[in-house]
Structures are given as structure tokens and as C-alpha cells.
């Protein structure tokens with residue numbers, strides 16, 4: 001993140017509150033600093049400006065890679081991935097009753113969960129532990 005200006009880093013901290021903009025995992029739960037994701041990858045012309053940057057956990061950022069679209073498993077449609085700066089998280093995602101699995105409410109939400117492997121076994125195991133000690137992810141009611 002050191003290549004970002006101090007002002008840009010501060011904007012990201014305020015916007016994303018040290019959480020992954022995709023799966024909402026908190027930095028304090030991963031034990032790793034958040035990475036900075038180019039929402040439209042640099043290789044596809046994405047700029048290093050606030051409107052194209054968000055915090056992402058290492059898992060989401062790694063699986064996202066250069067991806068910009070994915071297939072909704074319900075409709076089979078190819079749709080753009082969730083855009084944290086242009087879309088509202090709670091309109092596209094919701095937690096299951098347990099707070100352990102993330103559900104997609106829309107084509108974009110479902111396709112993003114698949115592409116970023118947001119319910120992969122490692123993170124699901126970690127969420128199970130957090131929930132077992134009373135922690136729930138943001139957006140969980």
C-alpha cells in the first residue's frame with residue numbers, strides 16, 4: 001500500500017474500515033493487513049484512484065486476480081463482479097442465519113461469491129470459529 005498517497009490510504013481506511021469490501025472479513029480476524037484491490041485491474045486499464053480501489057482480504061484479492069466478470073450459477077448469465085464503489089453491499093449479499101455462509105441476493109452477488117470463492121472451506125472454517133466466540137460479520141442482523 002506504500003505506493004498509494006497518504007491521502008488515498010486514509011480515504012480507503014475511512015471507506016472500508018479495515019474490512020474486505022467483498023467478504024467483509026475484518027483485518028483483526030485475518031491477522032494480515034488488508035490488500036488494496038484495483039476493482040478494474042490495472043492490466044485492464046483500471047486507474048489507481050479512489051473510485052477504482054478498495055480494501056480486500058488476501059483470499060478475495062488472490063481469487064479475483066484479473067477477473068471482471070463471472071457466471072451467476074442460478075441464471076447462467078455472465079455478469080460483472082460486484083463493484084464496491086458503485087454498488088451497495090447489502091443489496092447484493094446477505095449472511096445465512098448462522099453468519100457463516102454468504103449468500104448472493106442478485107446475479108452480481110452470486111457470481112462474485114463464486115469468482116472470489118467467498119465461501120471456500122478455509123474461510124468458512126475461520127468464520128465458524130469467530131461465530132463460536134460470539135463475533136458476527138458486519139451486515140449480519
Ligand SMILES: [Zn+2]
Pocket residue numbers: 020021022023024025056057058059060061
Ligand atoms: Zn475478502
